Amino acid sequence: MSDTGYDFGMVGLGVMGRNLLLNIADSGYSVIGLDKDPEKVSSLTAESEKEHVKATTSAEEFISSLKSPRKIMMLVPAGAPVDSVIAELTPLLSEGDLLMDGGNSYFPDTDRRYAALTEKGIHYMGVGISGGEEGARRGPSIMPGGSADSYDMIKPILEAAAAKVNGEPCVTFIGHKSAGNYVKMVHNGIEYALMQLISESYHLLKKGVGLTDGELQKLYSEWNEGELNSFLMEITADIFAKKDDDGEALILNNILDRARSKGTGKWTSQNAMDLQVAAPTIDMAVVVRDISAIKEERVAAGKVFPVEEYKMDADKQTVIKHVENMLKFAYITAYAQGFAMIKKASAEYGYEVNMAEVAKIWRGGCIIRATMLEDFRQAFTENESLDNIMINSGLAEKLSSYQTDIREAIKLGMDAKIPMPATMASLSYFDLYRSSWLPLNLIQAQRDFFGAHTYERIGKEGVFHTIWK
Template sequence: MKGTYDFGLVGLGVMGRNFILNVADNNFTAFGYDLDTEKVKALREEGGDTSKVDATTKVEDFVQALSLPRKIMLLVPAGQIVDTVIEGLLSYLDKDDIIIDGGNSFFTDTDRREAYLSVKGIHFFGAGVSGGAKGARLGPSIMPGGNREAYQYVKPIFEAVSAKYEGEPCVTYLGPKSAGNYVKMVHNGIEYGLMQLTSEIYDLLKKGGDFNNDELHQTYANWNAGRLQSFLVEITSEIFEQDDDLGEGRLVDKILDKAKQKGTGKWTSQNAMDLGIPVPSIDIAVSMREISALKEERLQADKMYGRPKVEQMDKAVLAKLAEEALYFSFIITYAQGLHQLADASKEYGYELEIAEIAKIWRAGCIIRAGLLADITEAFNADKALPNLLLSPSFTEKVQVTVGAARTLVAYAAKNGIPVPGLSNSLTYFDAYTSSRLPLNLIQAQRDYFGSHTYERLDKEGVFHTEWDKK
């Protein structure tokens, strides 16, 4: 057994077990490590042939089972536990061994760990893994970043286990340092935005058109067969069909309207503000999860203020508007996230190729969608494209759908249906495409009360005015 296994994995929870079995299915031998004996037992039973996949609860046995240079992937919760696992491995590792963090670690933690381990001769890189438990087993989208030379040892394994889009593996080397974890963070931020938008459209259909669950299922299924084809639209259609095993009716109607979060959406939003990049569709998706947590206060406020009586809309008309508005807002959300990636690449020296990122998101990951093939083409046509909205290939896509977004935002506002994701997407579009914004007044205000100065349209330089003549 000593030194015979190609790949090591720490953390044999659902994601870890599925990923290591995926490795074994693709003709690489794999060895796992977990302190939980039941998880080790479960892997052995499901894996069958221990010459292909095995595991242990002893760290020394785990490390010694791996061939050199050792390729060890961590699929453990982000945070302190990652540092604890690394420290537990260090005394058993050799120079040029490789540690891969496959969790959702904050990108600055990855930079810190890489600097710490490089001094010890150990290669470290972060690799975002998207696709959930099923994706881990059958083929996820993988986003690795770090030392390019070290990645070459892992590349054959990652390409084998990743999802495939028209035969191409949904994995590529993204860039140095924490590029992989950063891209995965923004991927999750986009995910927040798309999920919020999908739920808002559901709310509009239900309240504005009195769609029942069967009609909602069919509507989303029809959309998934068209230009809105995506994993999230697909699973949404299936959710409306799910019966409640614990009672009568459909399960979706029994689920509490409080959504949790693990932090990656918040990190995306916070970092975008640090960079000065507007991502309002993602920002509001994070805020809405926070508002949803205020359930008791929302119940009290509802009684105090009441709701407007909703004017019903023709179902066919509403469904058409909803499809167009969702497509429009999906484009806007991707545009915001990719804009953030492009700017972060310059700020942090990631050397990201946006077309390559869109390309590996086409299958396997949670935000996979038919739209990403068009996005890939747009950034291949212009690798310096600062924003998707500036691509000529997207002009018509936006122009023919923005009207529906305007109609539904106005309708929702009149009828008291909250659609902040849709309205933020529309506002972002209107602001980004406006050659003149009222921020000249804000500059005047800042100079008035704080002598912060301003610039002029008609003259070069920086100016200050003594505004208060009293």
């Protein structure tokens, strides 16, 4: 192909950018990449000998090689690097061109950039992409937000690159302005929650029940064949099968118990509190990562408060069933919290998100893909104004049937002194949500007592204040 007329451009040829660009090229589109690093440019050229794939270190050459209107995606680290690329490319762009941010940008930053570039006549989209490097190469879940007109410009390319479930591409127009980055942020918050829930089940089965690594591998593989089928369950089973370099010990058993994070879980928790939407399972997943970081303090505290040897007085198979259903219950509540956030944010920020479509595109390609997402899609299809998926009749029936199991599993964890904060938060969320009465009348009385903050009364309109003393 000649040096002009490429269909799509990618800024940032790291693992994600390179893989997504090659994915789009495989779909028959001509593509060009831009990166300051000559090694990444030559690496892309070497990896693909196709004449419709090109890379350069020159922004001018990159821009001049694209068809008009230009369609460009940035896959660079969130924050200042995105603003830097925008500042460099904007003077070279023409009115009507499309610039997309495919990274995990904080959604208020996307709103700021969207407003600034729209004013210049340049289309701007925040595009959430999930699936890791393998997903980028073979088909991710894609969450584009901005304007419907912008999406129409790029829709054929994104649909070609996205994962497919039953022939349906895992991409849809999410909503206005920063909706795409917002939904990806919540996706990552749910991801935090699911990972923490699985790790708590592992802790209970390993330390409480005493399952061997081989038994754990077999069990998680079996669970992945049923209702718990999900990407995270699948890779958990694989992790229990991966030996270290010595060929004897599992790599897992040689990994330090200190988890890192990139901030998207924290953003989800912070925004949930801003919106006054309860997301306790996500909150606790963030908290556990924070506590994991203080490894030295935990080791010292363990010497002050040693845990006695625990012998489980229960049938192993019964406990395993409790834990399986505990996870099913907690999975549903974790997704419920995320969907409740998206619903509230859609109304608050004017996104106009179609909830059934979000569940639909999460069924494939992304990290939180799971079989039960089809149940959630059906729930929102039946009732698009559904406040919370837990009250859908089918899901409510499942939660009711699993709640005894999660309670029994938590009791066993408490007896074994095994921390299960995300699991407990999932149950508490359910119990709070279904409570027609909560003891918050006392809190209202306390607030009025010490601060004259007033309160509402049952059966009477208005606000009231009492002289308590």
